[in-house]
Amino acid sequence: MRQLCKGNVAVIQGAVLAGCRAYYGYPITPASEIAEAAAFYLPQVGGVFLQAESEVAAINMVYGAAAAGQRVMTASSGPGISLMQEGLSYLAGAELPCVVVDVVRGGPGLGNIAPEQSDYFALVKGGGHGNYRNLVLAPASVQEMADLTMLAFELADRYRNPAVVLTDGFIGQMMEPLELHARITSPPEKPWAVRGTAATRKNLITSIHLEPDALEAHVRKLEAKYREAQEREPRHELYLAEDAEVLLVGYGIVSRVLRSAAEQAREQGLRVGLFRPITLWPFPVQALREAARDVRAVLVVEMSTGQMVEDVRLALREQAPVHFYSRVGGNVPLAEEVSARIFEWVETAVR
């Protein structure tokens, strides 16, 4: 059954289906509807919703609920995500699964509440202290807001690590048809959790390993998990990429614009395709290299001054020239704007 649904609300509908029964958060535009939806849905299905005193408290409540083995989540936007970085590091260090949604807005500082993609570094590259990674998923539609939130819970549990849904104000605020697949999941058994029972009495959740050898062993263990994720989890989508001479690369809302831009460019006779990373970490390196094998140029478009483009360049190395185009401050690039860029580049390249 299709229902017209707001992206932010779809997140919670997916979360409820995924068996999430706890939400701890703090309001911030443009993510607040996620908290509001959680406040509406979770208590009706026996879950917990609590508006915390801050994002610092919220992420540490997430830590507590995750330690107890609950499927738990929070959501925020730039300024709140900055405050949650401490907790994310602890969650990863203590190997606790959780889902964090970042509905990115303009920064730095208070910036504004319009969409940006400027939290890529903060979440894909880390942000908190220590050797850890977040698993990062980037939805590009309302449907994916639900689907990727569900996937995020699965991945978080599979790797016992925080999983992030990195989205933006537009995807969060827009409405599209949402089809919920009535596949109600129950979270996996978590024998490691601490639940105040005889069976879990010997369990310990901690991120301290005082001896250097012990900490090295722990960090190596995390590293091995991350390597496994890099092998198994990269996800991407291709559009018109098969015969493309120019490959556009963008995620989230930008990928939607690039879809239109590719179509427009094709109408004008240039074979343009799209590569959309769905997982930002692990970054779909192999798939990108293959998609770009026969292209003349790659154009990365971001609503940041150049964050994901670093990963594209790392992936492609000398394989193809990588160009970059960006809008920031809450401005979303238009399809016309991007296709005009493509033609400019192609012309200079030919000349």
Add this chain to the structure above:
Amino acid sequence: MASEPRGRVQIDPNECKGCGLCIDACPPHCLVFTEELSPYGVHPAHYLGSGCTGCGICFYVCPEPGAIVVYRLSPPPKVISTTEASRAATL
């Protein structure tokens, strides 16, 4: 012969850190530091062998969970005279 002390304590030199809080707190002053150093290099507390009332104070002031064990003399089974017993029954 002096009557048997009501209490007795045993201090584990493996756990005692020689802080002296028990020695200071013991009302009948029946704890002292040992002359010898423990393997940790401290003078652990030590029971003199008499005078302990089994009050348990040393146990509660000691920060180490297992350094002190306090024993108390279990009261000898009371021989209740039949007259007493019958009087109790009428109460």
Add this chain to the structure above:
Amino acid sequence: MAEYEVVHSKSPVFYPIYERKADLKHQTHYCPGCGHGVVHKLIAETIADLDLQDRTIFVSPVGCSVFAYYYFDVGNVQAAHGRASAVATALKRACPESIVIAYQGDGDLAAIGTAEIVHAANRGENITVFFINNAIYGMTGGQMAPTTLVGQTTTTTPWGRRPVNEGYPLRVCELLATLEAPVYIERVALSDNKNIMRARRAIRKAIELQRDGAGFSLVEILSPCPTIWKMTPTEARDWVAENMIRNFPLGVFRDRRLAMPGNGGPPQRSVAEVLGLTSPSLGTEAPAAATPTDTREWKMKIAGFGGQGVLLLGQILAEMGMREGKEVSWLPSYGPEMRSGSAHCHVCLSSQRIGSPLIEHPNVLVAMNEISLRKFAPSVTPGGLILYNRRTVPADLGVSNVRLLPIPAAELADQLGAAKVGNIVMLGALLELTGALSFATAEAVLQATVKNPDLLALDLRALQAGRDWARQLPREVR
């Protein structure tokens, strides 16, 4: 013959050997004479006496007691600096049957974790907090704590704490006792035998209260730190008695039972019910008479003033499109722009998957006021349609190559007796003029979304009014 029996010995709530410790597995890591060990013993004794070992979750802080999990044979969760009460909050809510103990030092609880403790207390979380006040940062080597006494030298107050620079010592019990929810707050001290036995009673009471579901309890324990204070253990104990108690008076600051209102919560339903996965009542199952032949791409921008129903009109169009089997997207302007009064939204209707939901060049513009008309009219694609909420259009607009139709929607709505249905009047006109979607679908959507029968009747009349107005427009402008 009389026999000696053990009356006090290591609690079974402690591990016999501290295997999690790297070495010296028979001893705690605390300094000789440290108050932490004493408090640990009192807590362990209570847990054992009340038979709560299996149910207990101990949240250790960052501070000298960070390794409390070396010792307590209970469920253990180690928290970030200052966050123990936040972590404990969620643990307790996840496991209501458990006994959750947050154990925090003065830096942890009263400095970096001030917000967390105040709010956990204020919510009346059914947890027990043991607050070890030793007036110093022990673990990090003796910096000032929020509870450091006036004049006390620390590594960061080398001339003593000066209120003019550092303020006064923070009295946590007094502060928390101003809150409504806590049920039990007491300050005790490890200053002498008697006070240690008082501490023992307080600790026991606090855990019993949690066991009985009473609510938030906190026991502050004035506790010696001989190492950092640079005193012998006995001197440190006496310093607690002589200096700390004078600044932090002992006593019960709160002891009452409280019935917190609002226990019921919402009715419990199944996930399928809550998400509407079972009921077709929303009506989206049966698409109304569709116009499947219409494969045109509609890019509509609807703009106006907040309160004119601009966003809602867009949502109705998107909902209708979805019911007719189209791909749809609806994107609002949001945030401060809305607060300033103006609002607009983008609606795409297509037979193909929709690329950018952001419309730069609409082929339909609904301008509910003049400002939006002037702002967006120039962006309408050649051949596009503009519906303007007036009887006449401004003469100086200067757009060409578009159909610009005045539809006095607000006026017609007023005639129907409700200005707020102007957007529905506009919908009627828009459907009539574009044929993008069917009237039957519009009626179905209104029926599904407007529950009040009077309002529904009004909406249906408004829809018809818009349609009628559009119909009587001369053919050449249509």
